[in-house]
Amino acid sequence: MAADQQAPSILGFPHRPEWGASAHRKALAGHLRRCRDHAQIEAKRAARCIDVSDAAISRLETGLATPEPAKVERLLDEYGVRDPAERARVAILVHEAAQPEIWQPYAHATPSTLRPLLAMEPAARRILSYEPQLVPGWLQTEEYARIVMRAVHPTRPAKEIAERVTMRMRRLEMLRRKTDPPSLLAVMDSEVFRRPVGAPGVMYRQIEHILALLAELPYRLRLQIAPLTVGAVGAIGHPIVHLRFFTPAYLPDMVYLEQYEGAVYREKPADSERYQAVLNNLCGVASPADQTPSLLREALDSWR
Known part of the structure; x- marks a missing residue:
């Protein structure tokens, strides 16, 4: 030594x-x-x-x-x-x-592939997310989440679906906590707001909910919308979540890559940097965050 x-x-x-x-x-x-x-x-x-x-x-x-x-x-x-x-x-x-994990009260309803993300995101300083198909889970309304859950898991019992929805609703609370809340930067495909999920009223209330959250959490939530004209966005067909923590010397970045029936995690620095670059590129081609409220109001009008 x-x-x-x-x-x-x-x-x-x-x-x-x-x-x-x-x-x-x-x-x-x-x-x-x-x-x-x-x-x-x-x-x-x-x-x-x-x-x-x-x-x-x-x-x-x-x-x-x-x-x-x-x-x-x-x-x-x-x-x-x-x-x-x-x-x-x-x-x-x-x-x-040794304390219980956040997902443990809903253990039988929480997929094992999602547990590492749920367990680590409360410690994040910044969450960077891309979602090509749906509203990101943190921002979903209860009724939107229930319809999505039922569509993905049509044979699951109603109690399990309800618990999965409850778990999803709890994820937003970390953005509201008073001590060092994470910041969330989400990039979404514009087609998410044109794709019907349930009745038109469901989408209308979902967009209203996002507008309310942007007003409630202006320094913790930033949303960018990638227009359909940006062809490069469509080349990434799966959700990506990149976590960066308050203590990088002790907790390296985590990358979550969602798949239809599972997920892949990446924690090596080279992988983290690669996906950080992918997400930064998506942020660069998406509409600026200050345009998001007006884009959402336009989408809201289409669902009246």
Whole structure:
């Protein structure tokens, strides 16, 4: 170990319960991995230290396992972490990592492929989204969401559909919280507002809802509409969500790529930069955000 190599610190990651368990678990996972590397201890030795398998250490260091307080304490001892402030912050992260996830009350109705996005988005500083077919989930009305859910899952029981809708409605609340709410920049295909979802009144009320949200959250919500004349937009046929967090040193960007029956996540820096460039390009060709209210009012007139 180089004498001048600085020991990893977790003090830069704040205690923010509103960010959710996954954010704390991921930050802790990366910190434990860095501490082990700094101590020049192999994963096998760390596993023996707490009587677990090599695979269990891997899950712990990637945030896939909920850490046990006693085992984390033993790892800190093994890694030579003595600073009381560091250990106290780790203990806080361990506690928060064990709390219920936001989706857990609706676990049987929440697809496993969507859970990582739901779990991490409350910790985001900025959410960048592209939606080619539908109104983004954060902005949907309850009736719009119910019709969409039923169309995608025609055989699901009514109770499950209702719980999925409730979960979707809850996602907007993070934009309304008083402490460090995320900002949402959404880009939508203009055809979303021409595509019937339910009766005409459903679309009318949906557009009214978005206009109200833009007025309510002017500094947290920005919406851009990509016109049909921009042919490049149609080449991207699936939704994309790019999350950037308040603490990038501890939480790397996350990219969510939605598919019909699943999703793909990307967290490598090269992938994040690539999709960031794709979304930036979409923002560049879409109508400016200050034109969105007038475009929405035009769409509203068409549904009268």
